Amino acid sequence: MGLLTSLRDSISRVTDGLFAADEPKRIGIYGPPNAGKTTLANRIARDWTGDAVGPESHIPHETRRARRKENVEIERNGRKVTIDIVDTPGVTTKVDYKEFLDHDMDKEDAVRRSREATEGVAEAMHWLREDVDGVIYVLDSTTDPFxxxxxxxxxxxxxxxxxxxxxxxxxxxxxxxxxxxxxxxPQHETIPLSALEGENMDEVYTKIAEYFG
Amino acid sequence: MPHQCIECGRTFPDGSKEMLSGCPDCGGNKFQFKPAGVMDSSEPDPTTSKSPTGSKSPTGSRSPTDSDPPTDPDPAPGFDSSSEADPERPSSDPEEPSSGPGRSPDTTPPPDPPASSDPPGSPAPTDGPDPAGSRPERAAGTADPDTTDPVEGDAERIDDEEPEDTAQASARSDVVSPDELDRATRETGSAATESGSVEPPASQPGVDELRDELNEQFESIKIVSPGQYELNLMELYDRQEYIISLQEDGRYVIEMPDAWGVTDE
Incomplete structure (x- = not known):
C-alpha cells in the first residue's frame, strides 16, 4: 500500500512537472488605479501578439474586470518565454463615485462605475491569492509610492x-x-519605463524573461 | 435579521457563516442585506454600512467606538471587560433605542422565529479566517462572549435565560471573575493580555489602535453610501469566497468555494 502510494505520488509529480513546463506562467499586472497597467498590458500584447488587451483611459478605474491575454510569447536573447498576462483593476482602499463626476459622467453612471470598480478590486485581490504565478507591479513614477x-x-x-x-x-x-x-x-529592482511612449521596453522584456521565464 | 436569501426568504443574523456556503435551505447564493431596523421592509437602507461577506454591522454590533468615549476614556473601556462595556453592548442593538438606565438585555433581543432554529454560532469556528478576526472583538468588548454576544445572542439565546442573568450579574459587578478573564484572554490572544484585567493599560492610544485594527478586520467591503465604498484589502485577500457582484439596495452575490472546486486551504 505504501509502495503504491509513493509510486502514485512519484508519477503525479512527474506529470505535474511536465504540465507545469508546458503551461505558460500567469503574470498579474497589479498596481494602484491610473498607474498605466492597461497601457502596459496593451503595449506588451501589441508588441508580441498584435492585439490589445483592453481600453485605456485617463479616468480612474477604467479596468473593472481582470482581462487576460493568453500565450504571449516573448523572445529574448534567443530564449522564448510564454506568459499569460492578466491586466487587473487598480487596487485601492476607497472608491468614491464623486471622483468620476469630474469626468463628464452623470451620477448614475458614476455610482455604477464605482460599484464595478469595487467588485474589480475584490476580484483582483482574489486573483492575487489564487491565480497568479508572478506579478508585474506598475507604479506611476510621478506620484508618491509610500x-x-x-x-x-x-x-x-x-x-x-x-x-x-x-x-x-x-x-x-x-x-x-x-x-x-x-x-x-529597495528590496526589489525597479525598472523605469513609459508604457505610453514605449520607452525602455527592451529592458522590461529582458526582465520579464529573466523573472518569469 | 440583516441577511436574507432572495430565493427562499430565509434570514440569517448578521455575522452568520452559514450563508457563506450557500443557503442551507435552497442552495441559493444571492442574499440581500436587511438591517435590523427595517426588517419588514423589502428595501434595506443602502446608506447603512454593512459587511456583505462578513461579520458585523457597524451600526449595530460594532459599537466599541460608539461606546468608547462616554464609558470611560481612561482605562480602555473596550478591554475592560468587567463593568462598563458589557452593559452597553445589548443596548447598542439597533432594534432598541433605549440605552443606559433601565436596560434589560434579557428582553432586548427581538424574537426572530426563522433564526431561532439556526445555529449561527456553530459553524463559525470551522469557517475561514473570519472567526479568528471577529472573536477578539467579542471577547474584548464583552466579558463573556458566550452569553452576551450581541450578534449570536440575538436570537438563539433568547430562551436561554440563565446565562443571560449570569452575564448581567457579572457585568454589574466590578471585578471580572478569573474564569471569565481567562476565557477572554484566550479569545483575544496575547494582544489583550495586558488589558484583560481591570487595571488600565499602559497606554490608551495603543488600545485604540488595536481596536481600530480589529474593527477594520471585520469587513471586506464597507458600503459607506451608494457609490462609496471602503475596502479592506487584507480581508479581501484572505477570503476564500469573494464578492462577485454588488447590487443596488444592499443586494450582493458571493462566489462560494464549492463553486470552483476548492475544498480547503
Whole structure:
C-alpha cells in the first residue's frame, strides 16, 4: 500500500512537472488605479501578439474586470518565454463615485462605475491569492509610492514568494521620479519605463524573461 | 435579521457563516442585506454600512467606538471587560433605542422565529479566517462572549435565560471573575493580555489602535453610501469566497468555494 502510494505520488509529480513546463506562467499586472497597467498590458500584447488587451483611459478605474491575454510569447536573447498576462483593476482602499463626476459622467453612471470598480478590486485581490504565478507591479513614477495600498500589496506578494517586477511608469512626464520608487522598495529592482511612449521596453522584456521565464 | 436569501426568504443574523456556503435551505447564493431596523421592509437602507461577506454591522454590533468615549476614556473601556462595556453592548442593538438606565438585555433581543432554529454560532469556528478576526472583538468588548454576544445572542439565546442573568450579574459587578478573564484572554490572544484585567493599560492610544485594527478586520467591503465604498484589502485577500457582484439596495452575490472546486486551504 505504501509502495503504491509513493509510486502514485512519484508519477503525479512527474506529470505535474511536465504540465507545469508546458503551461505558460500567469503574470498579474497589479498596481494602484491610473498607474498605466492597461497601457502596459496593451503595449506588451501589441508588441508580441498584435492585439490589445483592453481600453485605456485617463479616468480612474477604467479596468473593472481582470482581462487576460493568453500565450504571449516573448523572445529574448534567443530564449522564448510564454506568459499569460492578466491586466487587473487598480487596487485601492476607497472608491468614491464623486471622483468620476469630474469626468463628464452623470451620477448614475458614476455610482455604477464605482460599484464595478469595487467588485474589480475584490476580484483582483482574489486573483492575487489564487491565480497568479508572478506579478508585474506598475507604479506611476510621478506620484508618491509610500501608500498603504502599495505597501500592503508588495507585502502580500512577498509573503507569497511570488516573483515580482516593479516598474516605474510614466517616465515621459517631467515630474517623473524613478528614484523615489526605488527608494520605496529597495528590496526589489525597479525598472523605469513609459508604457505610453514605449520607452525602455527592451529592458522590461529582458526582465520579464529573466523573472518569469 | 440583516441577511436574507432572495430565493427562499430565509434570514440569517448578521455575522452568520452559514450563508457563506450557500443557503442551507435552497442552495441559493444571492442574499440581500436587511438591517435590523427595517426588517419588514423589502428595501434595506443602502446608506447603512454593512459587511456583505462578513461579520458585523457597524451600526449595530460594532459599537466599541460608539461606546468608547462616554464609558470611560481612561482605562480602555473596550478591554475592560468587567463593568462598563458589557452593559452597553445589548443596548447598542439597533432594534432598541433605549440605552443606559433601565436596560434589560434579557428582553432586548427581538424574537426572530426563522433564526431561532439556526445555529449561527456553530459553524463559525470551522469557517475561514473570519472567526479568528471577529472573536477578539467579542471577547474584548464583552466579558463573556458566550452569553452576551450581541450578534449570536440575538436570537438563539433568547430562551436561554440563565446565562443571560449570569452575564448581567457579572457585568454589574466590578471585578471580572478569573474564569471569565481567562476565557477572554484566550479569545483575544496575547494582544489583550495586558488589558484583560481591570487595571488600565499602559497606554490608551495603543488600545485604540488595536481596536481600530480589529474593527477594520471585520469587513471586506464597507458600503459607506451608494457609490462609496471602503475596502479592506487584507480581508479581501484572505477570503476564500469573494464578492462577485454588488447590487443596488444592499443586494450582493458571493462566489462560494464549492463553486470552483476548492475544498480547503
Amino acid at each position: 501608500t498603504q495600498v502599495n505597501t500592503m500589496l508588495i507585502g502580500i506578494i512577498e509573503s507569497q514568494d511570488l516573483p515580482a517586477l516593479i516598474l516605474a511608469n510614466k517616465t515621459d512626464l517631467p515630474e517623473s521620479d524613478v528614484q523615489q520608487i526605488a527608494n520605496a522598495f
